[in-house]
Amino acid sequence: MIAWAHYPYQGRVVLVTGAGSGIGRATARAFLEQGANVAVLGRRPEPLQETVTGFDAEHVQVLATDVTDTDALERTVSAVTARFGRLDVVIANAGTSEPSRIDTFDATAWERLRSVNLDSVIQLARLTAPLLRTTRGNFLAISSIAGLRGDWDQFAYNATKAAVNALVQSLALDLGADGVRVNAVAPAFTVSRLTQERLDDPEFSARLLDRVALDRVARPEDIARAVLFLAGPDAGYITGAVLPVDGGTSASSGTPRPVKATRSPTRKH
Template sequence: MTTNELAGLSSRKIASADYPYNGSVVLVTGAGTGIGRSIARGFLEQGALVAVVGRSEAALREAIDGFACERVLGHPADLADPGAPATVVDEVIARFGRLDVVAASAGASEPSRIGALKDGVWERLRRVNLDSMIELADASIPHLRVTHGNFLAITSIAGLRGDWGMFAYNATKAAVNVLVQSLALDLGSDGVRVNAVAPGFTASRLTQERLEDKAFRERLLDRTPLRRVAHPDDIARAVLFLCSRDAGYITGAIVPVDGGISASSGTPRH
């Protein structure tokens, strides 16, 4: 998928279905690029009021471009900073007065190998992928109890299986998957649903260089039954459904959105 193809897909309305998000307040983290940006714009297209969080103010402005200023809130922040998730949630409540959906998409990825773990890699990945998720849930769930809302985490199929040279990243994503299941058990009686979407390799500005490697791309497609690379909008559509009334009896689910990659046992194609 080329850069122009990505831009063309992003120019279309994200979901073909219509969801009743008019007036709902949605917080999307990691919203400056890729999956988080598509999620934010998907909710905005469906009528929601959306707060976007990311480290780059310029990227956040691009994410909410074209939507009325009274419907959006941009908050540049690094959620790995202690206290940042609580500050963000407080600002959302101060601006919009309620919180209906949290879509936690912020994350980080780095290679890692036992016996050769670079300084700080585990701490960074744990802090961004897991610790900040726990802090965000802790800050937002009291408000989601009031609205009988949704907390949705973007994890990865890397949290369901292992990968070569990525043990630290995989461990943090696996932890988030089980965190989601545990929170779903604890919060179900409060009317709060907790789910996760687990994408496979997804095209974005950050992954474009790897996708331009023809050998890597062919190996990836050979493992993908649907024979194409995911676009961020593919992930956003699953999020829109899971946080909607149509998914009202789904909680504690880890939903792979990976073109079928995780259906395989790993046996090579004949």
């Protein structure tokens, strides 16, 4: 089991984008473990099938969908409601990242980042808000602490995530009177297929861990547990929040860790 706690998600319907790997996969499996019906979205069906392996087919729906294609996304949302009859929780997790420097950046690169990280979130919210009003449900975006601070060579990615954070806060105001809660989880550097190569670099890994109070890199399951809580009834008075799930990374002002600071004898990545 991913979560220690038990949540009342039996019979609830959850949609997770970018569910073929990493945070999306862990989140989808976490909801399935809690008894939810889960629709998993991603560009390729094979990784999505891996995500739902071991779970009853009655409770899963695999939908190969490009979230940047608005028409396809609309058909996908309709397919979820046709299958399960309702929608209770939407997890906008699909995202992408690439380095960006202002002197070499071009419109094509911006389009790639913006269309996945921001535009698809807006379209998903537009398509699902009427359904979430009916169930008094939850819309939750997987953002990043990159939307709260700057990073070297990542200005475009950070800009998209900052926009997601502001989007979440504004939608929380617009939808709150209808009983719909809108929040975001903001992870720091998390183990995934996309980040593993950098984590395998000992120098980079050591420098990264020097910024993390808990002295380890996040695992996708760490983020999934926070999502389960925020979308559940125990968080019923939380909306418009951007919750850092970052091991204390954003607690720092940027001052380096003292050389003689106490550290764990071993580091777990």
